[in-house]
Amino acid sequence: MFVVTLTFADKSRAGELMEGHKAWIQRGFEQGYFLMVGSLQPNRGGGIIAHGASLEKLEGFVAEDPFVAEGVVTAEILEITPARFDDRLEFLAA
Known part of the structure; x- marks a missing residue:
C-alpha cells in the first residue's frame, strides 16, 4: 500500500497540463x-x-503524470506495510 503526495513546485503550467493529468488519474x-x-x-x-x-x-x-514530467509537482511515494486493519479495509491485506 502506498501514499503518493504531489506537492506543487511550479503552478504556472498547471492549467495547460490539467487535462493530461486528469487522464493520467x-x-x-x-x-x-x-x-x-x-x-x-x-x-x-x-x-x-x-x-x-x-x-x-x-x-x-x-x-x-504530466504534472510530474513537466515539474508542476514533485512526487513522493511512501510505502506502508499495514499491520492492523479496520474490517472495512481487509481487502488491503491481500
Missing part, C-alpha cells in the same frame, strides 16, 4: 492502482492512496 483507477485521490490542503497539491502495484511499477506510473 483515470488510467490509475482503470489499471487498479488508485483507491482514492484528493487535494492536499490548503492548496498544496494532491494525495493518492495506491494499492495493487509494486513500488517499481508505481514509480514508473507516477513519472508518466
Whole structure:
C-alpha cells in the first residue's frame, strides 16, 4: 500500500497540463492502482492512496503524470506495510 503526495513546485503550467493529468488519474483507477485521490490542503497539491502495484511499477506510473514530467509537482511515494486493519479495509491485506 502506498501514499503518493504531489506537492506543487511550479503552478504556472498547471492549467495547460490539467487535462493530461486528469487522464493520467483515470488510467490509475482503470489499471487498479488508485483507491482514492484528493487535494492536499490548503492548496498544496494532491494525495493518492495506491494499492495493487509494486513500488517499481508505481514509480514508473507516477513519472508518466504530466504534472510530474513537466515539474508542476514533485512526487513522493511512501510505502506502508499495514499491520492492523479496520474490517472495512481487509481487502488491503491481500
